[in-house]
Amino acid sequence: MPTLHKFAVLVIGAALLFGLLLPPDDDGDRTTVVKPAVQGTEAVPAAVSGGPTASASPGGTPSAAPSTPPPPPQPAGAQAAQVKANELGQVPVIMYHRILAKGGSEIDRTPGELRAELERLAKGNYVPVTAAEFVQGRIDIPAGAHPVVLTFDDGNPTQFALDAAGNPAPDTAVAILMEMHAKYPAFRPVATFFVNKDPFQLGEEANAGVSWLVQRGFEIANHTYTHPNLAGMPTAKVESEIAKAEEVVKKVSGSPSVTFAYPFGNTPRTRAKDNAFVSKGDTWQFQGVFLAGWNPSVSVFSKEFDNTKISRIRSEDKVKKDGCDKFCSTAWLETLDKNPDNRYTSDGDPAAVTAPSGSISQLAPQYADRARVY
Numbered sequence: 001m002p003t004l005h006k007f008a009v010l011v012i013g014a015a016l017l018f019g020l021l022l023p024p025d026d027d028g029d030r031t032t033v034v035k036p037a038v039q040g041t042e043a044v045p046a047a048v049s050g051g052p053t054a055s056a057s058p059g060g061t062p063s064a065a066p067s068t069p070p071p072p073p074q075p076a077g078a079q080a081a082q083v084k085a086n087e088l089g090q091v092p093v094i095m096y097h098r099i100l101a102k103g104g105s106e107i108d109r110t111p112g113e114l115r116a117e118l119e120r121l122a123k124g125n126y127v128p129v130t131a132a133e134f135v136q137g138r139i140d141i142p143a144g145a146h147p148v149v150l151t152f153d154d155g156n157p158t159q160f161a162l163d164a165a166g167n168p169a170p171d172t173a174v175a176i177l178m179e180m181h182a183k184y185p186a187f188r189p190v191a192t193f194f195v196n197k198d199p200f201q202l203g204e205e206a207n208a209g210v211s212w213l214v215q216r217g218f219e220i221a222n223h224t225y226t227h228p229n230l231a232g233m234p235t236a237k238v239e240s241e242i243a244k245a246e247e248v249v250k251k252v253s254g255s256p257s258v259t260f261a262y263p264f265g266n267t268p269r270t271r272a273k274d275n276a277f278v279s280k281g282d283t284w285q286f287q288g289v290f291l292a293g294w295n296p297s298v299s300v301f302s303k304e305f306d307n308t309k310i311s312r313i314r315s316e317d318k319v320k321k322d323g324c325d326k327f328c329s330t331a332w333l334e335t336l337d338k339n340p341d342n343r344y345t346s347d348g349d350p351a352a353v354t355a356p357s358g359s360i361s362q363l364a365p366q367y368a369d370r371a372r373v374y
């Protein structure tokens with residue numbers, strides 16, 4: 001372990017020991033500078049050695065033990081084997097904030113940077129799925145393609161706005177996604193927007209604007225009402241933040257959130273189990289809860305998958321700052337390219353879950369009847 005990482009482990013260990021809370025960052029969802037070093041230290045050997053990512057909690061999605069042994073996996077089709085399908089591999093969930101030509105902070109990207117990253121994904125045979133599709137295991141992409149989840153936080157107008165003619169305003173994230181789909185038709189123009197009290201600052205126009213997105217397969221989801229740091233916040237306040245945002249999401253999109261992202265990636269820590277906030281009666285029921293860093297997610301079909309703590313990757317070049325030379329999007333996409341056996345590759349059949357015989361034991365039991373192996 002590099003000395004810097006050892007130091008980071010000591011620092012965060014001491015902070016936890018003394019109950020110190022890490023300060024939020026005013027600019028957005030970046031949690032802390034030390035966090036990538038700590039999580040990344042766990043992730044690098046896993047990525048290099050071919051194992052699953054070490055970032056997820058053990059246990060995975062809670063599920064009852066089957067009363068009868070699961071059926072043995074069926075043999076995979078020739079095409080699945082030919083494309084080396086691996087639906088237990090890692091999936092990059094990329095986190096974006098504002099799309100600003102200039103004046104952005106380090107978590108923002110320029111239109112040119114977003115365009116370059118999406119083009120790189122399209123050329124790399126990645127196909128976007130929404131966060132909801134991902135957590136529900138609805139990954140319907142061609143054989144040989146890799147899913148990528150594009151998430152945009154805070155509902156900023158640089159992500160989505162319509163011009164006077166009713167088209168996405170130039171250089172917004174949605175306009176750039178549509179451009180990329182026109183250039184690479186297999187690249188589905190879908191994404192997830194984690195929004196707060198005034199989605200895209202549309203005010204009274206929010207219903208019409210969000211309808212435009214929802215009709216085209218984009219996902220609108222809960223990111224709290226006022227974007228507070230939930231760490232240490234009393235339970236009743238956390239619940240109020242989530243509940244009020246859920247009212248907004250239902251009002252503007254016509255349906256409840258399927259997913260949720262913590263502001264700043266900070267979990268409330270006010271209950272023994274953070275997943276106490278995954279659902280609250282009929283008020284909200286999330287099927288996936290997203291963090292702010294720093295690894296690809298394990299596959300939703302893996303027994304390692306924990307739907308209460310899904311890792312995302314910040315969109316950023318390979319710069320030293322914040323560990324982005326290893327743990328932001330450019331670096332991770334390179335790592336996944338170099339370790340193709342670790343990456344999720346589709347078998348082309350959304351009803352089947354295919355993996356090589358060496359890794360099928362990682363399949364979560366609730367998917368046993370869909371298993372295919374080669």
Ligand SMILES: [Zn+2]
Nearest residue numbers: 029153154263
């Ligand atoms: Zn945010």
